[in-house]
Amino acid sequence: MRKKFVAGNWKMNTTPEQGVELVKNILRSIGHSCASANYIVCPPFTHLSEIVKVARGTAIRIGAQNCAEESKGAYTGEVSAEMIAATGASYVILGHSERRQYYGETSDGLNKKMRQTYSNGLVPIYCVGETLEERESGKLWDVVKAQVEEVVFHLSEVEFRHLIVAYEPVWAIGTGKVATAAQAQEMHAFIRKVLTAKFGDLAAKTPILYGGSVKPENAAEIFAMEDVDGGLVGGASLNAADFLAIGDGFRED
Numbered sequence: 001m002r003k004k005f006v007a008g009n010w011k012m013n014t015t016p017e018q019g020v021e022l023v024k025n026i027l028r029s030i031g032h033s034c035a036s037a038n039y040i041v042c043p044p045f046t047h048l049s050e051i052v053k054v055a056r057g058t059a060i061r062i063g064a065q066n067c068a069e070e071s072k073g074a075y076t077g078e079v080s081a082e083m084i085a086a087t088g089a090s091y092v093i094l095g096h097s098e099r100r101q102y103y104g105e106t107s108d109g110l111n112k113k114m115r116q117t118y119s120n121g122l123v124p125i126y127c128v129g130e131t132l133e134e135r136e137s138g139k140l141w142d143v144v145k146a147q148v149e150e151v152v153f154h155l156s157e158v159e160f161r162h163l164i165v166a167y168e169p170v171w172a173i174g175t176g177k178v179a180t181a182a183q184a185q186e187m188h189a190f191i192r193k194v195l196t197a198k199f200g201d202l203a204a205k206t207p208i209l210y211g212g213s214v215k216p217e218n219a220a221e222i223f224a225m226e227d228v229d230g231g232l233v234g235g236a237s238l239n240a241a242d243f244l245a246i247g248d249g250f251r252e253d
């Protein structure tokens, strides 16, 4: 049985005050939720310390959306994994398609970020996914395989045991176009096969989350797929009721 996760990626949304209020709203209702998922919220850096305090001792864990490639020094504007860990956060999203697309993130840089993440005891949520053009030209398998191999294959077995993968088809992020449950399952099974080629049976335990326009209305169908272990949720994670309703996609009744 793999661990199930519902992780919210707030992106560049909310002020610190609004973020605290959002977490408090989630916490007010989480007691009524029978979901068997683990909840993670990933606010902007500026909110981390305060939100960690609000969530301490609750069922919600906190993550950042990125970290620096280097450990410290003259890197104006960067935030190190050590700084993130010091806030009490436990996860870091790495390789989100918006960062690959707008900030030119490559596998080389992501390998450095992975090193920083593990050295500071954080768990990476490593994102992979193809563009619409890559899907339509049939390159999707090669693209996702390369994104996995070029980064995840550099991990030790110990590190690999503490990895979450997120499959996020770029064409489904923030577009309202969601992959069908069958498309998600097909790619998740493929990713697991690629991971198994390197890490053997350990890959059976790796949580692989689906991301891309997940909503309360479509979560249960996607989460029912064998190799889908939860969701990385953007837009819908900014609403407490929707975020929890997505977690209810795992309700065991």
Ligand code: PEP
Pocket: 009, 168, 172, 173, 174, 175, 176, 211, 212, 213, 214, 232, 233, 234, 235, 236
């Ligand atoms: C995301 O950015 O990780 C994401 C999945 O966004 P959305 O749910 O809004 O498509």
